Amino acid sequence: MSVALKRSPLTDSAPVDWRQRIYQVMNSQAFVALLFLLLPVALLAALKIWPVFYNLYLSFTRYELFEPPRFYGLKNYSYVFTNSTVRQSIFNTLLFTIEAVPIGTALALVIAKLLNQSIRGRVFLRTLYYLPVVSSVVVSAMIWRWIYSPQHGLLNHLLGTVGIPPQNWLNDPNLALISLVIVTIWGSIGSNMVIFLAGLQDIPRDIIEAARVDGANALQNFLLITVPLLRPVILFVVVTFTISIFRNFGLIFMLTQGGPFNRTNTMVWEVYQNVFGYLRFGRGAAISVVMLLIVLVLTMISFRVLRDRQGA
């Protein structure tokens, strides 16, 4: 018995020339764009996204490198929140951020404002402020180690000329973190200043002029016109500066190694200690997950406080 096949509209139409179709697809801009995107997306996935998820996985395991990771439940997170050294590292990191970010951001903004004027030597001064950014962290740290040296340091020598006794900058538990904050601000002013300069040059001059005509003095102009208009730029600087402080490892490694009395023991130093010192990868991973969450929360707070209300 023969069965008559029902013809569909598709089969009724003329046969598709697949080779022509493939040629069309390959010849399309979208295909070329996709090919170009493939490499960066693959790299991004392999080097950025995959490690984040692998780190998350490791945080639930006990992994010491020479044996495969084994499931460890929430013990690593329990360690993070119960171990006094890790808790102190969280506190130190937050204190570091609270001390460095507002002061560093404000200083960079003021310097950018000053260097946005038509003053003699403007380019030289901008270069001078930017120099620490292009200096290696190691070189900077070595220079600051000498500046802070209790017996032979430049800073104590200068203080001595005005009768202030020498301080043990990096070994006094009350001064060590502040000493690191000073170096961090010194190292970051240049890059933040450049971002603020770009923002300042984006502010329409007619608004500033209009305010001046209305009787606003320089300080009022700065506080009531410039700063509000720079809100998105300030937000950007605050967020990136906060992240950079959470990742600040080189200075601590070179200058204090977390001491004295664990006062400069930050989260990133604690991650390093656990991973490379004790090969406790799971603990290191858990601390970095907590660190990521704290950065996210701080970023959200920054957005809430500093977001452009008009745009919101």
Add this chain to the structure above:
Amino acid sequence: MAGKLSRRDFLRIAAASSTVASVALIGVRPIAAQADAGQFSLAMVDWSDPVQTAFEETIIPRFMEENPGASVTVNWTNWGRYNEEMTTAFASGVTPDVFQGGAVWAPQMARRNWAVPLNDFINADEEWDWDDFPAGLQADVTIRGNIVAVPYRQDLRTLWYNKEMLAEAGFDDPPTTWDEFLAVAQATTVRDGDAFDVEGYHFSDASGNWQRDWQPFLMWVHMADGQFLSDDLTACALDQPKALEALEFLVALVQEHEVTSYPGLDPQGDLNVLAGRNAAMQLSSADMERVINLYAPDEQETIYPTLPLTGNVQATHSWVNKFFVSSQTSDAAASWGLLRFMTRQDMLEVYSASNNNTPPRLSLLDAEYMSEKHKIVLESAVYARTFPQHHNLIALFRPIAAELEQALSGIKAPADALADATSAINEILADE
């Protein structure tokens, strides 16, 4: 025009090529150590210009001369980043065939199976005189019966003193006991109010380094006849009376007798505190002599070593640095050949002489480069104790460092500090 590449075609080919190349690169396996082809890789952490010169101009060329066709690639690095470099090397499966390691590395390497046991090679090698290495050093690299490394250097710490300063204070001879030591330290200390011009005894530097205190502290524990860990390595022994005696003596030096500052004085660059005449006595290795010869030649006739002090016992500490053969080497026998060559008597002499290192071979005691001072340091070997063979010593040292800071600063009583350190260390041990 036929045959001419359009811009779009060019971009397409470029994109496709880069994609293929990246996929291919991702698929490339790491290059494992290739000792079998006579291509050796060696990680050297004991870096200094003279050591590098000794290797590049004498040791490696001699090895290649004696092993035609062989070549050695040396990766020079330093202690600051060495641990991370080796950890990532093992994690990624790209390790050197032979690598240097520090004083606490043997138990770690054994536990992780990262070092090839050398017993068979040593036993089968009739020319290799293992007994030329002192028994204490052999024991230090032997973990549960497996010889996992060969020593290349021992850092024996003993008491160095400034003869002139002691003579000015009325002491013709260096101290031999803790009581004498205290008397000399008190007589040689020079203070200007709270500030020290000269520390009678320099305990540790001011530099930001968490290891600065526990290293010299362990020597005082040895002198008190105390221990860091119990013999079976399962418990911390720092809360025992002898270790406490050591810490109480040290705290008294800082707080009561004020003969050493805490944190200590800062070295002037490479010039350490004793060589810089800011201290009268310091526990140090033969490196002191190297520093004096290089940076303070005027002090060559004033600074001398003497044998270790006697507390409850006469004792000191020795850091034994070693060479390992990586478990990832493709030819352990060939790599042993390189290690064996580097640590044989004549090459070890070249190496040790280059940096005034204290050699680990008994037959080098009378080597030409060994000065009279160096021989005194070497005499200390009989009093030397090494680290306990626990695989996680670095983690165990951290609580001591934290508690020592508290005790030496006068914030915590020595007994409480050691009890807290013991408790923290026992917690880590229990978690193993």
